[in-house]
Amino acid sequence: MTVWASSHSGESRSGKAGERAAWRTSLCREDLQRLLHETSGADSVLRWARPFMRRSGNLPLLSAADSSISDVLAQSGAADDAGSPPVRLTRIARHLGVRLYFPPPADSHVAREQSTPDPRGYFGTIVPDGDRGWVLHVRTRIERFARETVAHEMSHAILFRRAERNDLLAWRSADWSETEESLVNYMARSLLAPANLVDLTTGDSRSLSSFVVKRIAHRFRVPYRVAAARWLDIGDRFERPVRAFILWRQYHPFDERRVVACFSHYADATRQLRRVSRILNGALGHYSFVDALGLWRRILHPDWPHPAAWATTSPREEELVREMSPFCVQLVRDVDPTRVEAFVDSSSRFFFRPEWVLWRGRPLDSFVPERRGAARAGSLVEASAAAGESAHSSAVENVNIGDLRGEYFVDAFGHGSAEKGLRFVLCAYCDLPE
Numbered sequence: 001m002t003v004w005a006s007s008h009s010g011e012s013r014s015g016k017a018g019e020r021a022a023w024r025t026s027l028c029r030e031d032l033q034r035l036l037h038e039t040s041g042a043d044s045v046l047r048w049a050r051p052f053m054r055r056s057g058n059l060p061l062l063s064a065a066d067s068s069i070s071d072v073l074a075q076s077g078a079a080d081d082a083g084s085p086p087v088r089l090t091r092i093a094r095h096l097g098v099r100l101y102f103p104p105p106a107d108s109h110v111a112r113e114q115s116t117p118d119p120r121g122y123f124g125t126i127v128p129d130g131d132r133g134w135v136l137h138v139r140t141r142i143e144r145f146a147r148e149t150v151a152h153e154m155s156h157a158i159l160f161r162r163a164e165r166n167d168l169l170a171w172r173s174a175d176w177s178e179t180e181e182s183l184v185n186y187m188a189r190s191l192l193a194p195a196n197l198v199d200l201t202t203g204d205s206r207s208l209s210s211f212v213v214k215r216i217a218h219r220f221r222v223p224y225r226v227a228a229a230r231w232l233d234i235g236d237r238f239e240r241p242v243r244a245f246i247l248w249r250q251y252h253p254f255d256e257r258r259v260v261a262c263f264s265h266y267a268d269a270t271r272q273l274r275r276v277s278r279i280l281n282g283a284l285g286h287y288s289f290v291d292a293l294g295l296w297r298r299i300l301h302p303d304w305p306h307p308a309a310w311a312t313t314s315p316r317e318e319e320l321v322r323e324m325s326p327f328c329v330q331l332v333r334d335v336d337p338t339r340v341e342a343f344v345d346s347s348s349r350f351f352f353r354p355e356w357v358l359w360r361g362r363p364l365d366s367f368v369p370e371r372r373g374a375a376r377a378g379s380l381v382e383a384s385a386a387a388g389e390s391a392h393s394s395a396v397e398n399v400n401i402g403d404l405r406g407e408y409f410v411d412a413f414g415h416g417s418a419e420k421g422l423r424f425v426l427c428a429y430c431d432l433p434e
């Protein structure tokens with residue numbers, strides 16, 4: 001019997017948890033430890049965890065999670081240092097009795113390449129298949145997000161497995177909880193990048209962010225956010241403790257918030273160009289980064305030489321250019337010309353905003369401007385955004401990103417083509433010695 005009624009698509013229940021839960025469910029090990037310590041007094045919060053802890057011989061919850069992950073990796077034979085990637089999730093699925101279903105290619109979730117899914121936007125659902133086995137539906141075919149999803153959902157299953165059987169009673173009675181999601185995300189990272197396979201000794205701590213990108217994200221085929229969180233879990237033995245990771249990515253050219261970031265000193269231009277952005281997005285929202293940027297260039301710089309590609313544009317695009325161009329050119333006439341140039345320069349700082357923030361020890365009511373704002377003038381992010389294909393740099397900077405403020409040693413790694421909208425800059429913000 002399939003227990004659909006108790007579908008643990010906790011993710012779909014997470015909507016009400018609000019903005020705060022977005023980062024509260026990606027805590028690093030140290031922060032998770034603190035959260036569990038704080039909530040351990042509240043019996044109802046961790047009721048779901050008690051049978052799991054009993055099974056582990058009454059270890060504290062986080063230790064029970066560590067030991068169950070080690071057991072699963074050992075018993076399934078999924079981890080192989082020489083493998084590519086080093087962890088084979090299908091072996092773990094077979095070991096746990098999880099049947100995996102992926103969307104057919106035609107129905108796959110098509111993501112704009114330049115944006116990663118919202119941290120709250122999970123792509124999976126797992127349900128018990130009677131009292132043995134599980135059924136897991138994955139809604140993405142993008143490998144690194146699919147791997148994260150599979151590891152996440154299987155970690156829910158690990159929590160509710162007693163010997164070979166599913167604890168359906170515990171499963172049914174567990175409501176969605178921030179603590180469970182946070183723990184499950186930690187377990188998923190431990191499955192995807194086991195501590196003993198993340199070879200920290202070869203990590204050059206002077207280029208920490210490139211280590212996270214190449215030696216964790218690329219090697220273990222996980223999202224950059226997962227790789228950075230994994231570093232916060234296990235990489236703290238290095239001389240410079242990381243306070244926060246921020247991934248800076250490019251806005252889509254039609255994003256209104258980019259107008260705000262670039263033209264903030266010009267109220268009228270901001271208001272009108274936001275409206276134009278909305279119109280362009282409504283009419284041609286399916287445009288790739290390159291095409292959308294080309295359209296803005298046509299509108300704001302009608303005198304620039306036209307690439308041959310523009311000869312084949314759609315009637316709708318021609319109509320929009322005819323309609324918008326004279327108005328927009330007039331609109332920016334009194335604006336600092338370097339701003340107008342920067343607005344259509346894909347490597348300018350105005351194209352880069354924090355995609356996500358992982359902040360160790362983040363205060364509860366703190367604010368960081370995710371998916372808005374722009375990189376600061378003269379910052380390492382600005383330099384890394386405009387640098388060559390792969391660029392590493394570091395410096396001590398006075399950081400001022402929402403409530404994340406102060407002097408930090410900043411370690412930045414920029415990678416990918418800005419012109420195609422694929423560039424990102426991963427920054428590690430490290431505490432300075434007292």
Ligand SMILES: [Zn+2]
Pocket residue numbers: 010011152153156181184
């Ligand atoms: Zn979940």
